[in-house]
Amino acid sequence: KQEVTQIPAALSVPEGENLVLNCSFTDSAIYNLQWFRQDPGKGLTSLLLIQSSQREQTSGRLNASLDKSSGRSTLYIAASQPGDSATYLCASPRCTDKLIFGTGTRLQVFP
Amino acid sequence: KAGVTQTPRYLIKTRGQQVTLSCSPISGHRSVSWYQQTPGQGLQFLFEYFSETQRNKGNFPGRFSGRQFSNSRSEMNVSTLELGDSALYLCASSGTNTEAFFGQGTRLTVV
Numbered sequence: 001k002q003e004v005t006q007i008p009a010a011l012s013v014p015e016g017e018n019l020v021l022n023c024s025f026t027d028s029a030i031y032n033l034q035w036f037r038q039d040p041g042k043g044l045t046s047l048l049l050i051q052s053s054q055r056e057q058t059s060g061r062l063n064a065s066l067d068k069s070s071g072r073s074t075l076y077i078a079a080s081q082p083g084d085s086a087t088y089l090c091a092s093p094r095c096t097d098k099l100i101f102g103t104g105t106r107l108q109v110f111p
Numbered sequence: 112k113a114g115v116t117q118t119p120r121y122l123i124k125t126r127g128q129q130v131t132l133s134c135s136p137i138s139g140h141r142s143v144s145w146y147q148q149t150p151g152q153g154l155q156f157l158f159e160y161f162s163e164t165q166r167n168k169g170n171f172p173g174r175f176s177g178r179q180f181s182n183s184r185s186e187m188n189v190s191t192l193e194l195g196d197s198a199l200y201l202c203a204s205s206g207t208n209t210e211a212f213f214g215q216g217t218r219l220t221v222v
Contacts (some may be wrong), residue, residue, distance in 0.1 A: 032209060043117075043201055044213040051208075091152070091211075098144065098167045099203070099211060101154040 006102035024091035115214035136204030143185040
């Protein structure tokens with residue numbers, strides 16, 4: 001059974017810091033891994049998708065890596081801004097398109 | 112290209128009533144999944160449909176049901192509502208590369 005854990009659960013940092021969010025999964029036979037952000041009361045916004053054959057993906061100030069052998073994915077946010085404040089979730093499909101979600105990291109970036 | 116559309120955005124229902132939520136996926140996407148999000152349980156998978164067939168089902172009572180139409184639009188139904196069904200219900204659609212895109216959700220409040 002796939003279990004996904006995210007550390008830390010919450011993070012509060014001043015603007016401009018570079019951040020690392022961690023995601024661990026128990027079953028390394030994953031199909032892909034996806035990172036999302038969620039603003040309070042809203043839906044999920046897809047940030048990055050890493051296919052199982054890839055090791056990382058980049059989009060703007062975001063970079064996500066995937067290490068299947070260690071069961072870990074890392075989301076790196078460069079030069080954080082107050083607009084980055086949100087909850088960040090990682091998820092992996094167990095089979096078909098059923099996503100198993102982590103518990104999330106609640107990020108607050110203050111000016 | 113339009114995103115995933117969920118209607119209605121907000122609902123207030125009384126215990127014992129039933130409710131139907133609607134999800135229109137991104138054009139061309141054939142897979143639609145539903146999730147329930149509550150503060151205590153996080154994001155939990157309800158069911159997934161692909162080409163009008165339920166492909167996967169989460170661990171929810173039979174009061175929760177769904178269906179998918181030939182145009183890939185999906186509905187979920189909850190009968191005999193309970194207070195604990197109050198939650199944000201999220202729908203996601205995905206295409207051939209399995210990247211999931213979420214709607215803004217339907218906030219259901221049962222009183």
